[in-house]
Amino acid sequence: MSNISKSRRVISVVVMNESSVLARVTSLFAGRGYNIESLTVAPIPNTQMSHITIATNGSTKVMEQITKQLHKLIPVYKVIEHEEMVEKEMVLIKFPICESLSDITVLCNAYNGGIANVGKDMIIAMVADEPKRIAHFIEAAQRYNPCEIVRGGVVAIER
Amino acid sequence: MKMSGAQMVCEAIIAEGVKTVFGYPGGAIMHVYDEIYKQNGFEHILNRHEQASVHAADGYSRATGEVGVAMVTSGPGFTNAVTGLATAYMDSTPMVVISGQVPLSLIGTDGFQEVDAVGISRPCTKHNFLVHSIEELPRILKEAFYLARSGRPGPVLVDIPKDITVAMGEFKYPTQVNIPSYKPTYKGNPRQIHKAVEAIKKAKKPLLYLGGGVVLSNAYELVREFAKLTQIPAVETLMARGVMGASNPLLLGMVGMHGNYASNMAMSETDLIISFGARFDDRVTGKLSEFAKYADIIHVDIDPANIAKLVDVDYPIVGDIKDVVSKMLPLLTDIDTDRYKVWRDILSRYDELHPLSYEDSSDVIKPQWAIERLGELLGKDAVISSDVGQHQMWAAQFYPFDRPRQWINSGGLGTMGFGFPAAIGAKKGVSDKVVVNITGDGSILMNVQELVTAAEYKIPVINVILNNHFLGMVRQWQTLFYEERYSETDLSFQPNFKALAEACGGIGYDVTTKAEFDEAIKDAIAQNKVAFVNVQTARFENVLPMVPAGGALFNMMLPPKPKSQEEK
Numbered sequence: 001m002s003n004i005s006k007s008r009r010v011i012s013v014v015v016m017n018e019s020s021v022l023a024r025v026t027s028l029f030a031g032r033g034y035n036i037e038s039l040t041v042a043p044i045p046n047t048q049m050s051h052i053t054i055a056t057n058g059s060t061k062v063m064e065q066i067t068k069q070l071h072k073l074i075p076v077y078k079v080i081e082h083e084e085m086v087e088k089e090m091v092l093i094k095f096p097i098c099e100s101l102s103d104i105t106v107l108c109n110a111y112n113g114g115i116a117n118v119g120k121d122m123i124i125a126m127v128a129d130e131p132k133r134i135a136h137f138i139e140a141a142q143r144y145n146p147c148e149i150v151r152g153g154v155v156a157i158e159r
Numbered sequence: 160m161k162m163s164g165a166q167m168v169c170e171a172i173i174a175e176g177v178k179t180v181f182g183y184p185g186g187a188i189m190h191v192y193d194e195i196y197k198q199n200g201f202e203h204i205l206n207r208h209e210q211a212s213v214h215a216a217d218g219y220s221r222a223t224g225e226v227g228v229a230m231v232t233s234g235p236g237f238t239n240a241v242t243g244l245a246t247a248y249m250d251s252t253p254m255v256v257i258s259g260q261v262p263l264s265l266i267g268t269d270g271f272q273e274v275d276a277v278g279i280s281r282p283c284t285k286h287n288f289l290v291h292s293i294e295e296l297p298r299i300l301k302e303a304f305y306l307a308r309s310g311r312p313g314p315v316l317v318d319i320p321k322d323i324t325v326a327m328g329e330f331k332y333p334t335q336v337n338i339p340s341y342k343p344t345y346k347g348n349p350r351q352i353h354k355a356v357e358a359i360k361k362a363k364k365p366l367l368y369l370g371g372g373v374v375l376s377n378a379y380e381l382v383r384e385f386a387k388l389t390q391i392p393a394v395e396t397l398m399a400r401g402v403m404g405a406s407n408p409l410l411l412g413m414v415g416m417h418g419n420y421a422s423n424m425a426m427s428e429t430d431l432i433i434s435f436g437a438r439f440d441d442r443v444t445g446k447l448s449e450f451a452k453y454a455d456i457i458h459v460d461i462d463p464a465n466i467a468k469l470v471d472v473d474y475p476i477v478g479d480i481k482d483v484v485s486k487m488l489p490l491l492t493d494i495d496t497d498r499y500k501v502w503r504d505i506l507s508r509y510d511e512l513h514p515l516s517y518e519d520s521s522d523v524i525k526p527q528w529a530i531e532r533l534g535e536l537l538g539k540d541a542v543i544s545s546d547v548g549q550h551q552m553w554a555a556q557f558y559p560f561d562r563p564r565q566w567i568n569s570g571g572l573g574t575m576g577f578g579f580p581a582a583i584g585a586k587k588g589v590s591d592k593v594v595v596n597i598t599g600d601g602s603i604l605m606n607v608q609e610l611v612t613a614a615e616y617k618i619p620v621i622n623v624i625l626n627n628h629f630l631g632m633v634r635q636w637q638t639l640f641y642e643e644r645y646s647e648t649d650l651s652f653q654p655n656f657k658a659l660a661e662a663c664g665g666i667g668y669d670v671t672t673k674a675e676f677d678e679a680i681k682d683a684i685a686q687n688k689v690a691f692v693n694v695q696t697a698r699f700e701n702v703l704p705m706v707p708a709g710g711a712l713f714n715m716m717l718p719p720k721p722k723s724q725e726e727k
């Protein structure tokens with residue numbers, strides 16, 4: 001089994017928007033020993049459904065089982081194993097007001113983001129980009145002494 | 160029509176054609192029990208423990224093919240039912256369990272007898288519902304029965320808060336179900352079926368591997384026809400005993416950890432496995448890397464998640480076995496059955512070499528003898544349930560099962576204490592058959608309170624206790640793998656089983672000789688009462704053949720050869 005590479009995969013799960021549906025999905029992952037790297041969920045506009053995006057990892061065989069087991073849940077309508085996708089993640093970072101606002105603004109711009117809020121004693125920056133770029137942004141932001149970092153989890157759409 | 164939630168529950172049960180409900184009342188489900196008192200559309204059996212209620216509904220379902228229904232209260236009532244749900248889930252039994260819940264306003268407050276029933280039962284039910292309003296109750300009840308029996312069957316829990324059982328609402332029981340996210344595949348893909356048939360025609364050593372799915376799909380006649388037409392030999396899993404019929408010349412026997420030599424060798428040497436409704440369980444495959452090394456695999460299953468879960472499959476077919484096999488049959492009419500003759504000859508030689516056997520004794524009853532004798536006395540006329548352990552394996556090996564649904568046991572979960580209540584349920588379902596629970600001195604005590612249930616309702620289940628004063632299967636492993644350290648498996652201290660049965664309104668027999676065994680069985684049938692037949696058996700008998708856990712299927716510990724063979 002060890003020669004089968006474990007790779008990061010993103011799957012979208014379209015579910016009926018009913019109570020405890022998220023618990024069904026997450027407890028399936030926990031119960032069968034699958035890993036969740038990140039998870040986002042929101043209703044799909046003008047429908048009775050919700051869209052769950054899960055970043056996970058596993059061999060091809062494990063991914064196939066994850067997909068099938070998800071399908072088996074009664075309120076699961078559709079499972080998409082993303083191949084060619086546009087993938088975005090959001091991050092909010094809080095900086096102390098003493099840091100240079102202009103430097104932070106330039107950094108955010110470089111990562112397709114901007115300043116979300118400036119208050120009496122803090123600056124909040126926001127960036128939405130590919131997960132890899134988000135990681136780079138967080139790394140670059142370290143020099144401005146961030147006091148809080150909140151990552152949003154992945155959303156993806158098939159191209 | 161306007162009615163209360165409690166009434167809706169009863170009306171739905173009646174509308175679904177359920178004749179017997181098993182259950183136990185309590186605070187949160189009292190309104191429903193009040194309606195049960197008033198109606199006469201179905202009978203209610205009061206078990207003496209909720210676990211037994213669910214097993215009884217399970218046994219009822221397995222014997223009849225109908226949906227079994229059990230009813231329990233909230234909190235401990237529900238948690239007692241969980242083992243029953245998990246048992247039914249592992250063996251895909253269609254079942255609806257209705258549980259009471261604290262009123263909506265109390266949910267989440269740690270109310271008296273409150274427990275998160277849908278949370279706890281999520282991994283061991285096909286689906287579950289917590290009812291939030293009286294308006295959705297009729298739809299949920301309809302969906303519960305539909306989900307239980309459609310696709311790959313399974314248990315469904317409906318958790319109903321107490322205030323919803325009192326609330327009044329409009330009741331119109333839906334005739335149809337529409338769940339956009341649930342559309343099971345019944346029809347096999349014709350192209351895949353064609354490819355599979357071509358593979359069968361090209362194979363030299365094909366083997367039918369039959370699982371519990373054949374029973375659930377009620378497809379055994381088609382499967383027998385398939386075997387007869389193609390003359391392909393067959394092995395059965397524990398769950399499929401009876402599918403081919405014991406006298407069928409194409410049946411090799413049971414496959415797996417305690418399968419017979421010919422079956423396990425067939426599985427190891429076949430070049431094409433044709434799997435109908437089996438799921439390549441670890442107790443069947445043994446060491447996966449050594450399993451069926453030379454075989455291509457055709458896997459027919461209604462649940463796509465079963466396909467390629469453990470082994471790589473060359474011809475996956477998702478669909479109902481009934482549909483798939485009936486589409487295969489016309490494509491196979493021109494098959495050359497002589498093609499497999501050499502293969503069949505090899506396998507029958509294997510069976511002659513190491514037949515299923517045991518050394519009988521004139522001093523003490525051998526458990527295998529007791530099962531064989533039971534088979535001679537009752538044969539196809541009885542329904543046999545079992546608990547879990549050595550006796551279960553001996554029953555599966557030595558009883559001549561003639562048809563599916565004649566053999567009821569907890570295969571997937573392996574629940575001790577299943578057999579007796581399941582037998583009670585089975586007897587309610589098929590009252591014209593003698594129902595025997597083959598059990599052990601360990602297992603029987605796990606739901607022994609059901610003596611009272613069976614006596615009260617005059618449900619004449621015969622419990623044959625193969626008594627070796629041990630937790631036999633664990634003891635066997637301790638003998639073989641733990642250097643005979645018999646840690647906590649010695650059951651020398653026992654109740655007086657005969658007296659115990661009699662104390663609860665049944666009848667008891669102590670059996671130490673073969674003659675007494677015959678007498679006891681015959682008398683128990685004649686007495687038509689719940690019975691304990693306490694059979695003293697050889698203490699240190701092992702279940703053989705045996706594939707040690709994690710070992711390759713072809714590496715079996717074999718039983719001693721019968722005397723008559725050794726002389727040859």
